[in-house]
Amino acid sequence: MQEVTNFARFYSILKRVPKIGDDEFFKKEMVYIATGGRTESLKAITRKEYDALCDLLEKRFPEKRDIYVGQRRKKRSCCLKLLQKIGVDTTSWPAINDYCKSPKIAGKVFAELDIEELQQLSKKLRMILKKKEE
Structure with a gap:
């Protein structure tokens, strides 16, 4: 069963990062890393993996965290x-x-x-x- 159905947090972070927001390879690579190589698909990511991925991106791009908060x-x-x-x-x-x-x-x-x-x-x-x- 798909644990995460709304990826707004993930896409809102990427959308504000120049040149990365439209890069499909980067998105898949980030999901692949966050899941420990289990998948490249956001639909197959667990809630815990999704939260960890978003937290990681927010740390890398801190101004995005302020918007989310x-x-x-x-x-x-x-x-x-x-x-x-x-x-x-x-x-x-x-x-x-x-x-x-x-x-x-x-x-x-x-x-x-x-x-x-x-x-x-x-x-x-x-x-x-x-x-x-x-």
Whole structure:
């Protein structure tokens, strides 16, 4: 089963690197290195390998990390506001994490969610709010 379905973080880093962003060979080579020679395909990469690859690229190109962190911060803020509207005590991290750990919500603690997972969480929380209002 494909663990990573959204490669936005990877491509957003590469897009901002001159001459590398369009180089298919470089992309395949980076995936090959990140997977220890297992594959050249992003579709076959595990979540752990994908995160390690993106972390490596962000260290190599640090200004890209700042952009990712800013985007993630905005998504986290949005989710926290939605959680507050639902009735979760957003002043308590254990309360937030308990709510998010539910397999029906996010399946992991809030701090471990990446941008893609925060987008999915946001959609779920909006649906919950909509059902609550009806």
